[in-house]
Amino acid sequence: MIVRAQSVPGGPADGVSLVPLATLEPADSPRAGEIDEVHVRRLAAARTFPPIVVHRGTMRVIDGMHRMRAAALLGRDGIEVRYFDGTPAEAFVLAVQLNVRHGLQLSRAERTAAAERIVASHPAWSDRAIAAAAGLSVKTVAQLRQRSTTAVPQLHARVGLDGRVRPVNAADGRRRAADFIRGHPDASLRQIAAAAGIAVGTARSVRLALERGESPEPAPRSAQASTARSPDPGAGGVLAQLCRDPAFRFSASSRLLLRLLDNRMLAGRGADHVLHHVPAHGKDALATAVRQCIDTWNKFLRKLEETPGEQPPERAISRSTLSSGRASVCTGEFEGRQK
Template sequence: MERSPRVVRIDELIPADSPRLSGIDRAHVQRLATVYASLPPVLVHRPTMRVVDGMHRISAALLKGLETVEVTFFDGAEDQVFLRSVAANITNGLPLSVADRKTAAARILASHPTLSDRAVAAHVGLDAKTVAGVRTCSAAGSPLLNVRTGADGRIHPLDRTAERLHAAALLTQDPALSLRSVVEQTGLSLGTAHDVRRRLLRGEDPVPQSRQSAGAMLEAGPAKRPRPAGAPVVPGIRPGRTATSAVAGRPPVSPRSRAPMEALRKLSHDPSLRHSDQGRELMRWLHNRFLVDEAWRRRADVVPAHCVDSMAELAQHCSDAWRRFAEEMVRRRHTSAADVAEVRATQPTRR
């Protein structure tokens, strides 16, 4: 925008596409005419010579018999003219009514449907909830979009279902995976990744019910929701199914699996295991053999009928081996406890 004012003939200007439903307020024009010398320059879009802000000032100049006005130029794109006009009208001059602002919000949403509610609210001087209501009322028949452009100018996906499912799959496969690694692989924020982990530990679906409903509205068909490249399928959700359709089925992690997953996570973060080669090797071995309800149920459906007996025998063998391993751990726990008690009993009492 050109800062230094220039004098322009009034008949060279195109009237503003004003957000005011009632048009020019004659009483306000008369008030401006009495203080005309102190008024700021009119804002004009240079490429089109359309007035962006200042129609009341131009009317005051005409009332005083003037043929020229001082203007400063705005060089933005043509689709930004109305946005700038609304923003200018809510910061100075005659205030816009609530009806003016809501109508302006509806126009902005029609011309800039990807703008977020907060971004539109900043332009029209309404709160974001009011803008959201205007969007709902004016969006009938309009295509539903999955992105929003925030007030910061950055593009934010509206539906993060696919990314949440990807994160759930990663954390199910490796409960000790750091959240920062999940963020790097899925594009989620750290807070959202943390929310997915908390939901898994509670046995809940990684996608909140409200998000699932939004995802269902945004989706026109079962094959139109893309999964991130290389994203593994989440347990309990087949490729092509939506998060909403999966709600009726089993959750990604059952309540029975929460305690083992939490135990595995704590072991993976134990310094005595993490900071030794043998400890890290043990945890890799354990991760490769860790099995939750969702995993074996998913694989049980794949076993053909003629392999059921062999698979059952193999599973029983593994179960027996794990049972002996568990008995050994319990024996060591009792042995350690007995050793500690014996040491305490032999220590002299300090007086």
């Protein structure tokens, strides 16, 4: 069972019990040193302190060894306890979390040793989740994981701080999804995601890529950055040349036109996928809307062919205009703005 780092199942219950000191076992503590007697006397002087946390299955103290010693110094036979009902490995994680958040500070060496244990006991946790539990940086935990690769199983996915499972390698997850889709073409997105260890949204992206005849693997970061800067409707052809033309790339109105001309979703099997999801009652209305778009583009084409070849002055285009460009063309507003 995979558990979340910031909320270990069976955490300290709300109920508090008075437990004899003689029944409690020493802690499986992340602390390497002995009890700090100065801190014990400080607690004893206060005479009141919060309940300690104890693992019910083993009666080991998870958090509160100094408070337990202070209770003994005050001559008490018992101490207030909150029980934890998880596994011993989860109890150790909770001990680390609690000692990182309050009380005497753990040294860096103690936090590092604790993180090494958590990497071994919870290999499915992400580096960020373990770092949060142990009070270390993500980079430090990643280095600890690399040094312990011989003992720690290498998993396809890890559990993050938010409890969500994500693939360690995005490309591997997408390849597994593509293989599963080819073998199970009728599988649901949830079935694909579960089989490949990826998110449902990623499964949807892989399926659409396969239907368009594209590679399911993510594009390199350089290509993604280029796409984010300017639209690239196709790998070749006149439209691709326009996308590379600086006169179009650095003009807001020209970039809008290139976005409007991007019809990759209607190419190849993509059109079949889109049509498959059109509701029967809306097909006539959709056909009418498509014809209106065609008419608008034909009018625009005639004006384009009649326009002299001089460079028009660039006008500022608002974000709302850019975001509504597709709807504007379909409704004829684009034509209206040119008059």
